[in-house]
Amino acid sequence: MQLDVVQYLHDFMAHVMPYQKEIWHAIGETFVMVGISIAAALCLGLPVGTLLFLCRKGQLYENRAVFSIVNGLVNIIRSFPFLLLVVAMIPITRMIVGTSLGTVAAAVPLSVVAIATYSRLVEQSLLEVPKEVIEAASSMGASTLQLIIKFLYVEARSGLTLGLTTSTISFISYSTVMGIVGGGGVGDFAIRYGYQRFENELMVFTIIVMIILVQSIQFGGSLAARLLDKRRA
Template sequence: MFNNLLSLAPDFWKAIGETFAMVGISVGSALLFGTPLGILIFVTGHGQIFEHKVIHRVVNYVVNTVRSLPFVILLVALIPLTRLMIGTTIGPIAASVPLSIAAIPYFARLVEQSLREIPKGVIEAAVAMGASPLEIIWKVMLNEARSSIVSALTVTSISLLSYSAMAGTVGGGGIGDLAIRFGYYRFQTEVMIATIILLIIWVQIIQFVGSRLAHVLDKR
């Protein structure tokens, strides 16, 4: 059994690299696009500094629509877009397209919830002191919610790790692809167990780092 795992060591390293690439790209996309999207949902809501019913409803609808689709369905539905953008639907970079699109609204909703946890009096005090809207968003909202946002990013990263394994079953590569090709199709149980253990360790590391960082940033 162990000899079989050792012979597959290069495949494991390749799968780890592919998974890291998929999760890294999608987490980066979530941060880059999901954060401002979550802020937009919050600040255009009722009673907020940029209250706008139309924008709020439209963005809410788009976010809810994407989040309502199971990832496997989204993965298949976005094949034409993936092929248009990347030129292929196979490999970790191609799988990063649907992963990113799934991650952005998911993280945006978590960012909005994090901002809702800010005491309303803190924002009102900043407005009363004459802070500009950008200063309120950057220096007050994001600063107050930073610990919660880090926790949200941790949850998002773990979910994307799970999604990346799912993407591997349809040609995305990574840990999921390794588990299916060797653990399932070739009945190599030890490979399936090894991939499960690897994913558990990865999740534990992400959760530990995220929890510690959120604790350090928590001002309460």
């Protein structure tokens, strides 16, 4: 039995090793797409989510018009089927990066989804901040920027971290279908080399890679969130 397992693993790796260059290239493409989307989520999704929170009914800067517009856009993007969004954004992608094909081009629609997804999670995390914190900041004469950075983000840092972790895993999932616009990545490798060539070993290997990647991100994000949890300090 043990010899059979060893032989199976030997045969399995014999099928995989000739493609190691392509595998590493695909992993690199996935990292580029996901990395750009994470940057977009932090640079734009975080402020958008904060704006949604501040403009909500009953909050410090309540503004029904602004909230309705931003909230509507976020809802539309989040409810849009991802593949259709990728195709619909081809003209916009071509305008931004000069082409609609390639890894960087694929990161454009992925970034749009990232902004919408993380902004909603940011809003939810900030809603969990006790109102007393905002009242205390206002009574101390804190400016809007100070209120956001030194009070809201500090109180919600654990939730924001978990939200980013969840979003990152979603971005990885979305990136697997970016082969339709030449984005490459692990998913595209699995389809082209595994599924279309009937190389089941390559399919299994890419699934294992994705599982390891997702589990590592989830573990790291959960650990960071626990360490940042003010309630546990």
